[in-house]
Amino acid sequence: MSLRQAVLATLIGVAVSFLPLGLGTLAGKWSGQPTMVVSRATFGIVGNLLPALIAVITRLAWAAALLWMLAAGVAEVLVGSGLVVGLGRLELTLAAAALGLVLAAVIAGFGFGMIALVGAIVSALSAVLVVGLIVLTAPVVDLDVALSVPDGDWMHLLSGAVLVFSLVGLAWANSSGDLARYQAKGTYGSSAVLFTAFGATIPAFALICWGALLAASSPDLAEGLQSNPIGAIAGLLPLWYPGPLLAAVALSLVCAAAVALYSGGFALLASGLRAPRAAGVAVAVVLTGALVALLIGVVPDAAALFRDIVTTLAVPVAAWAGIFGAETMIRTRRVHSPSLLRSGGVYPAVRWGNLLMLVIITAIGWGLSTATLVGLQWQGYLFALLGVDATAPLAASDAGVLVALVLGLLTPLVAGIPTLRQLQSAERAAADADAAATAPVDSSTATAAVPTA
Numbered sequence: 001m002s003l004r005q006a007v008l009a010t011l012i013g014v015a016v017s018f019l020p021l022g023l024g025t026l027a028g029k030w031s032g033q034p035t036m037v038v039s040r041a042t043f044g045i046v047g048n049l050l051p052a053l054i055a056v057i058t059r060l061a062w063a064a065a066l067l068w069m070l071a072a073g074v075a076e077v078l079v080g081s082g083l084v085v086g087l088g089r090l091e092l093t094l095a096a097a098a099l100g101l102v103l104a105a106v107i108a109g110f111g112f113g114m115i116a117l118v119g120a121i122v123s124a125l126s127a128v129l130v131v132g133l134i135v136l137t138a139p140v141v142d143l144d145v146a147l148s149v150p151d152g153d154w155m156h157l158l159s160g161a162v163l164v165f166s167l168v169g170l171a172w173a174n175s176s177g178d179l180a181r182y183q184a185k186g187t188y189g190s191s192a193v194l195f196t197a198f199g200a201t202i203p204a205f206a207l208i209c210w211g212a213l214l215a216a217s218s219p220d221l222a223e224g225l226q227s228n229p230i231g232a233i234a235g236l237l238p239l240w241y242p243g244p245l246l247a248a249v250a251l252s253l254v255c256a257a258a259v260a261l262y263s264g265g266f267a268l269l270a271s272g273l274r275a276p277r278a279a280g281v282a283v284a285v286v287l288t289g290a291l292v293a294l295l296i297g298v299v300p301d302a303a304a305l306f307r308d309i310v311t312t313l314a315v316p317v318a319a320w321a322g323i324f325g326a327e328t329m330i331r332t333r334r335v336h337s338p339s340l341l342r343s344g345g346v347y348p349a350v351r352w353g354n355l356l357m358l359v360i361i362t363a364i365g366w367g368l369s370t371a372t373l374v375g376l377q378w379q380g381y382l383f384a385l386l387g388v389d390a391t392a393p394l395a396a397s398d399a400g401v402l403v404a405l406v407l408g409l410l411t412p413l414v415a416g417i418p419t420l421r422q423l424q425s426a427e428r429a430a431a432d433a434d435a436a437a438t439a440p441v442d443s444s445t446a447t448a449a450v451p452t453a
Contacts, residue, residue, distance in 0.1 A: 001152040001160060006212035009157045013164025014205045016405070020173035020321040023328045028177020030334040033341075034263070035177035036270035041335045041423075042324050043358070045343050047350035051324075051358065052271035054316045055174040059264030060284055061313055062171050063104065063257045064291035065305055070253040071097035071296065073230025077246055090296075097292045100254050105285040107258035108265065109278055112179065115258055122251045129248045134210060137236050146216035155393030162398045163306060166314035168204045170401070173321045175263030227301035261285060298374070308371035311398045312379065315365035316358070318401050322408015323354050323361075327420060330412060336427040338434065346426045353415060361407045368400030 001009070027038045036055050040048040075092040078084045084092060107114050211229070214236075215222035224232030230249060265280030273280055299305045339345025367382030370390070383395050412420065 001156045002149045003146050003212060003216040005151055005154070005157045006160060006216070007209050009160030010164050010205055010208045010212065012157075012161040014168055014202075016161070016165045016402075017169025019405075020169050020325055021176050023325040024173055024176030024321075026177075027324070027328050027335075028179075031177075031337050031340070033177075033337055034266040034270065035174050036267045037340050038177060038335060039174075039270070039320070039324055040340050041347055042327050042351065043355050044348050044350040045340075045345075047352070047355040049271055050355065051174075051320050052267050054320060055267035056264055056271055056284075058171075058174060058313050058317055059260050059267055060288045060291055061309065063260035063264065063284075063288045064295055065310065066253045066257040066260065067097050067100045067104070067288070067292045068295045068299065068305065069230065069302065070100045070250055070257075071292070072228055072302070073234070074246065074250065076228050076231030077234045093296055094293075097296065098289075100250065100257065101285065101289055101292060103254045104257040104261055105281070107255065108261035108281045108285070111262070111277070115179070115255070115262060118251075118255050118258070122248070122255050126248045126252050129244060130207070133233065133237070136238065137210075137214060137233070140217060140221070140236055141213055142217040145218075146213055149216050153393045155397045158399060158402075159393075159397040162311065162314075162401045164204075164208065166310050166398075166401060167306065170314045170317045170321065171310070173317055174267070175259065178263045178266055179259070226303040229302060257288075261288060264288070304373055308373040308376050311369060311401060312366070312371055312376055314398075314401045315369060315404050316362040318404040319358050319361040319365060319408045322405045323358060323411050324408075326409045326412040327354075327416065330417060330420065331424070333424055333427060336430045339427075339430060346423065346430050351419070353419065354411065357408070357411045361404050361411070364407065365400035365404030368403050369398045370395050 024035050028035055031038045036048070036052045039051050042048075043051055071093045074096040075089050078092050079089050087095070107118055211225060215225050221232060221236075224235070230246070234246065261281055261284045264284035265277055268280040268283055269275070269277065273283070275283075295305070299309070336346045339347050343349065364382070366379050368380070370380040370383075371377060379400075380390060380395055383390060383392075388395055
């Protein structure tokens with residue numbers, strides 16, 4: 001893939017990421033509830049169990065992936081620098097993963113206030129160090145070499161866009177509203193959407209493009225960035241800089257993992273776990289620890305992690321994000337929050353149309369995606385029916401992720417508007433009843449009850 005193809009793929013992936021991030025933020029802002037609780041309005045109180053379980057798996061897998069990146073990068077830097085004697089790469093990787101998990105668990109356990117505080121500190125520190133990274137790695141850039149890289153198959157651009165969309169948009173789609181619900185009541189929904197979308201995508205766009213420029217300047221560096229990006233970048237820097245940079249990257253990954261655990265706890269509660277939020281986070285931490293250990297033993301490098309595991313999880317999330325996002329777009333009123341928290345309210349037990357389409361679209365998406373990692377090679381079963389060779393660029397593009405998003409968006413738009421309008425009428429009636437029940441009684445018009453005996 002040429003430099004211009006890499007930049008264009010990043011731009012497309014980031015642009016598409018605006019949709020799930022923005023609409024999820026808006027839903028959380030409007031309702032004041034976690035994203036997967038609001039999802040009950042779309043799939044039903046009981047039917048939402050499946051999307052909630054998908055969210056649990058996605059959140060925990062993403063937390064584990066972040067901690068794997070942290071552990072692999074720390075081990076690479078420490079082994080390369082010779083700072084630690086007596087411990088091998090595997091021991092250092094396990095130790096770094098365990099420490100990162102403990103820190104993320106503590107931050108997630110304290111809740112939103114701690115996440116916001118640590119996030120603000122990490123953001124400021126990371127911004128300074130990333131600028132320093134760009135300045136210090138600028139001498140590595142060779143524009144003549146980078147611009148001379150010929151265009152590859154344009155299907156690779158689609159594959160790159162899907163990967164960026166999966167990492168930036170879908171990785172956080174089902175938790176985007178979990179923090180937005182704490183925003184001030186006077187904040188406009190459009191402002192919240194833009195702040196979240198731009199805040200999540202612009203830094204990612206800049207860093208990915210800089211990484212693409214570095215990779216295009218050196219084939220050896222490109223290979224290193226694919227297998228272990230943190231270690232490859234650290235190898236370009238002066239001996240004194242990897243320390244603070246590694247600390248900033250580690251804190252950023254730990255903070256992101258904490259958000260994933262925090263959101264994973266909410267997803268567990270939305271799936272039916274009856275426990276306090278802290279208990280949900282504790283369960284998420286234990287499961288994430290097991291996943292991290294599995295990734296350390298199974299995943300050979302970052303390329304396999306992102307290329308196969310992330311895109312596999314992205315398919316059902318894209319289907320959910322499409323259905324949930326489309327309903328949010330065509331709504332003319334906010335959800336009835338009290339009915340989200342109990343059975344017998346406005347929302348039915350199961351909204352069968354949306355739930356069945358989630359399953360069908362996920363099956364289609366997996367059929368149009370491929371993976372080489374052991375245990376995931378069953379995907380791509382629709383390509384043979386379509387006459388597409390398994391080794392063709394189209395088969396390797398993971399187009400199933402985008403197909404799942406598009407089909408999800410079309411589901412409510414094509415077949416769900418009448419049902420949604422009926423549901424909104426019931427929401428309006430419930431809201432009016434709530435308002436009447438809580439309205440103060442005017443003493444001048446109230447009549448006293450007359451005893452009959």
